[in-house]
Amino acid sequence: MSFNATAAAAAQQLYANVDLSKVNWFEQQWAAWYLWIDNPIIATGLMSFLLHEIVYFGRCIPWIIIDALPYFQKWKLQPNKIPTPQEQWECTKQVLFSHFTIELPAIWLFHPMAESFGMQTYQVPFPSWQTMLPQIAIFFAFEDMFHYFAHQALHWGVLYKHIHKLHHKYSAPFGLAAEYAHPAEVFILGTGTIAGPMLYCYFTRNLHILTVYIWITLRLFQAIDAHSGYDFPWSLQHIVPFWSGAEHHDFHHMAFTNNYSTSFRWCDRLFGTDDKYREYRERVAAIPDASRNGRVRRM
Numbered sequence: 088m089s090f091n092a093t094a095a096a097a098a099q100q101l102y103a104n105v106d107l108s109k110v111n112w113f114e115q116q117w118a119a120w121y122l123w124i125d126n127p128i129i130a131t132g133l134m135s136f137l138l139h140e141i142v143y144f145g146r147c148i149p150w151i152i153i154d155a156l157p158y159f160q161k162w163k164l165q166p167n168k169i170p171t172p173q174e175q176w177e178c179t180k181q182v183l184f185s186h187f188t189i190e191l192p193a194i195w196l197f198h199p200m201a202e203s204f205g206m207q208t209y210q211v212p213f214p215s216w217q218t219m220l221p222q223i224a225i226f227f228a229f230e231d232m233f234h235y236f237a238h239q240a241l242h243w244g245v246l247y248k249h250i251h252k253l254h255h256k257y258s259a260p261f262g263l264a265a266e267y268a269h270p271a272e273v274f275i276l277g278t279g280t281i282a283g284p285m286l287y288c289y290f291t292r293n294l295h296i297l298t299v300y301i302w303i304t305l306r307l308f309q310a311i312d313a314h315s316g317y318d319f320p321w322s323l324q325h326i327v328p329f330w331s332g333a334e335h336h337d338f339h340h341m342a343f344t345n346n347y348s349t350s351f352r353w354c355d356r357l358f359g360t361d362d363k364y365r366e367y368r369e370r371v372a373a374i375p376d377a378s379r380n381g382r383v384r385r386m
């Protein structure tokens with residue numbers, strides 16, 4: 088069968104009930120991707136993998152540039168610990184290694200997994216933003232709570248020693264270090280990101296993978312920014328007070344305790360696992376600017 092005939096047959100199968108001339112440009116491109124790959128399992132798997140790579144490294148690039156420019160140092164949370172290009176490269180190699188050895192072979196599973204939970208993948212048109220917004224909010228809340236308890240468990244004896252210690256190699260983290268972790272940790276904490284959409288979809292049967300992609304993109308931004316090591320006056324936590332941001336997670340890497348959640352400050356506040364962090368903040372705030380000597384920054 089020629090390519091055109093195959094594509095036409097696939098189009099008939101996937102988009103038999105859709106008039107592709109009536110959907111918007113973005114939806115047409117989406118359908119074109121599925122028709123071009125001509126195999127939904129590879130189309131979903133490859134798109135998921137590429138999205139992760141492009142968003143992850145794309146978001147890290149601005150932080151690499153910021154680390155190279157002395158101008159931004161005044162907003163660095165631990166100003167005496169700027170990552171060297173060598174450190175950043177070592178970290179990049181490790182992250183790429185786990186992406187290509189663990190995640191890439193798993194791309195065969197993404198589409199069957201999504202389908203088994205009743206998630207829409209190739210389908211167009213997309214859901215409206217009014218549908219997507221509350222779903223993404225639920226995924227944020229679920230992940231934050233899941234991560235809070237799982238991360239705290241990873242700080243226990245053997246789990247810390249054999250799994251989580253690797254992520255704590257950098258006491259002053261930088262963007263690229265967000266996914267610098269043991270494969271078991273990637274799996275355990277990744278569950279918080281994926282289980283929310285899966286459970287939601289299982290119970291409601293109303294979720295499109297595009298919504299999950301938007302959620303994952305925002306989650307990657309959150310994780311990379313929280314590891315950036317910078318707290319700018321315009322950082323999100325100064326606008327949304329319950330947002331964690333770098334200032335919150337940087338302390339976790341510096342002190343190896345407290346601040347176990349990801350996006351929000353609620354869980355740590357509620358369960359009292361931010362006591363040392365808040366004491367530290369008060370101590371730093373009490374140091375006069377002149378005697379701080381660039382060692383710590385007022386937060």
Ligand SMILES: [Zn+2]
Pocket residue numbers: 238242251255339
């Ligand atoms: Zn930790």
Ligand SMILES: [Zn+2]
Pocket residue numbers: 254260265314336340
């Ligand atoms: Zn971290």
